[in-house]
Amino acid sequence: MKNILLICQKELKSYFASPIAYLLMAFFGLIFGFGFYTATRDFVRFSFQAQMMGQQGPMNVNEQIIRPLLGFASTVALFLIPMITMRLFAEEKKTGTIELLLTSPITDMQIILGKWLGSMLLYLCVLAMSAINMAMLFAWGKPDLQPVLVAYLGLILQGGCLLAIGAFISTLTKNQIIAGGVTFFVCLLLWLLSWFTAFDSSASAQVVNYLSIVTHFENFGKGVLDSKDVIFYVSMIFFSLFITSRSMESLRWRA
Amino acid sequence: MIKVEGLTKRYARTVAVDNITFEVEKGEIVGFLGPNGAGKTTTMRVLTCFLPPTAGTASVAGFDVLEKPLEVKKHIGYLPETPPLYPEMEVDEYLRFTGKLKGISGSDIDRRVDEVTGRCAIGDVRNKLIGKLSKGYRQRVGLAQAIIHNPDVLILDEPTSGLDPKQIIEIRELLKSLAGDHTIILSTHILSEVEHSCQRVIIINQGKLVAIDSVDNLTNRLRGSEAVAIEVEAANGRPNPTEVQQRLEQVAGVSRVVMRNSKDSRLSFEVESLQGRHIRADLARTVVQSGWNLSELKAVGLSLEDIFLQLTAGEEKARQENSVEAVTVSQEGAQQ
Structure with missing residues (x-):
């Protein structure tokens, strides 16, 4: 555990020693803020209209703003995650520092978990940027807290899953650009899987649909905490970290 | 301390190390000599558990590299050919990180960092970013990293490459001061390097062991026979x-x-x-x-002679690169 935290701390430090962490946070903050602005503007306009038409009671902030906004955040995360994971192993392989880690008395799994945890914490920092906007909603509106928390849990699990996949891809190459590109492609593919199967109800389509990372987020977005989705994400994280450790092992045999 | 038996390492197409057997006693400084591509680095990587051997066994401090890698790693300090440095870290921060990585407890870390920075003469750059350091300092920070946990065995891959003559002498002195309680293997492709710092030499060429002997014996055998x-x-x-x-x-x-x-x-x-x-x-x-x-x-x-020629050719090149070194070497030659 001590070793995992040590690696994690080192990863975090190097994220924040370079512009990448600030860039990602600023980027996400901007995009999310923009989404927030449009969503609230429309919400305000529609609720005025609704009042003028004589509708009773306020509209649902959770349904109208938060749900689409966090769904949007989950899509934006797909684009950010390759930028977080691409350097994890590729950079160390390129500069030769991987030799330091692999010849130190720690296990491969500790290295992988430490790195994954570090990337996870950065991802949380990025997500935290959305808290500014959320705080405004809670200050001036009365949204339900529970569905928001569930949706954030969904974002975290989906992120953890993609980060683990990204970490695996980063072990495959020395080139950060390739690692980032391939991770991006895989993220995109996992996203698109749900489109391919939208109007197809055959068994194979069901399987493909089940594998789509985004499908599982939909429930979280609605505020529904389904053990099926949690298990999917957690097992995907475990599986990805496992193949990462296999890949590290093969690194030794191939190197 | 180090025991290598029938060690073979094959890559996809090439045999990098072919059936090498040798032993190193505790406290010895052994030079690993061979032209570029001879298999020095590969052998060292096997010893440090970075690469698994294809065949044969290697053990350090009584622990087999395949069966007890964590134990082996605890006993080894390793400086790879390019020092494994994180440019975004400060020297102090880096040494603390590597120290903890190698299992030094929080209470000892300050003392150890102080000691190695003193020993490697990097006290004046402790608060600088590693990315801003000159090559000589980087090499010494790399060396500090290798000795921070006071390992029994030091494995140094070309520790003096790219340094200026003054720095080379400093590193040699440092190595000499480390000998005794540490067992040291260092690789080089420069013969004079071995003559200066090592007691024994292991010469390999194209993955094969050519000779293991004391430096004196070897130089006698090499000259004109x-x-x-x-x-x-x-x-x-x-x-x-x-x-x-x-x-x-x-x-x-x-x-x-x-x-x-x-x-x-x-x-x-x-x-x-x-x-x-x-x-x-x-x-x-x-x-x-x-x-x-x-x-x-x-x-x-004489197979040794071929190697020697290649080695001296390498030395010649190094000499041209390094005119000051050339002067000292030729002075030595004149004295002889």
Whole structure:
């Protein structure tokens, strides 16, 4: 555990020693803020209209703003995650520092978990940027807290899953650009899987649909905490970290 | 301390290390000498558990590299060819990180960092970013990283490459001060390097072990000797190998006789001469006078000599790169 935290701390430090962490946070903050602005503007306009038409009671902030906004955040995360994971192993392989880690008395799994945890914490920092906007909603509106928390849990699990996949891809190459590109492609593919199967109800389509990372987020977005989705994400994280450790092992045999 | 037996490492197409066996005792400084691509780095990587061997075994401090890698790693300090540094870290921060990585407890870390920064003379750059350091400082930070947990065994891959002569001398002094309580293996492709800092030399070339010897013996053997392959056949029956070997050794000017092969009634040997002695005629005479048939006698290029030439060629290049070094070397030559 001590070793995992040590690696994690080192990863975090190097994220924040370079512009990448600030860039990602600023980027996400901007995009999310923009989404927030449009969503609230429309919400305000529609609720005025609704009042003028004589509708009773306020509209649902959770349904109208938060749900689409966090769904949007989950899509934006797909684009950010390759930028977080691409350097994890590729950079160390390129500069030769991987030799330091692999010849130190720690296990491969500790290295992988430490790195994954570090990337996870950065991802949380990025997500935290959305808290500014959320705080405004809670200050001036009365949204339900529970569905928001569930949706954030969904974002975290989906992120953890993609980060683990990204970490695996980063072990495959020395080139950060390739690692980032391939991770991006895989993220995109996992996203698109749900489109391919939208109007197809055959068994194979069901399987493909089940594998789509985004499908599982939909429930979280609605505020529904389904053990099926949690298990999917957690097992995907475990599986990805496992193949990462296999890949590290093969690194030794191939190197 | 270090035991390597029949070590072989194959990559997809090439054999990097081919059946190498050697042992290093506690407290020794051993030089690993060979031209570029000889398999030095690969052997070191196997010893540090970075690469698994294809065949054979290696153990450090009694622990096998395949079975107990964590134990082996605890006993090893390793400086790879390019020092594994994180440019975005400060020297102090980096040494603390590597120290903790190697299992130094929080209470000891300050003391250890102080000690290694003093020892490697990097005290004045402790708060600088590693990315801003010059090559010599980087090398020394790399070395500090290797000794931070006070390991029993130090494995250094070309520790002096790219340094200026003053820095080379400093590193040599540092290594000497470390010897005794540490066992050190260092690799180099420069012969003079080994002469300065090592007690024993392991020469490898193209993955094969060429020689293991003390530095003095080796330099004597290297200078101007010749090697002869000789095949002796008895007129009747099989000659006694020890007898033949003894006779050959008695020939004036012979320094070493090694039996290469014995097939049926034929025995073949490799004979090395002392410096500047021509022994072929005497060898032939001895064999015939002893009543054996001489079926083959030819000069073979001393395998060591080839290596030596390659090594000195490398040295020549290094000398050109480094004119100051050249001056000191030629002065040494003049004194001799």
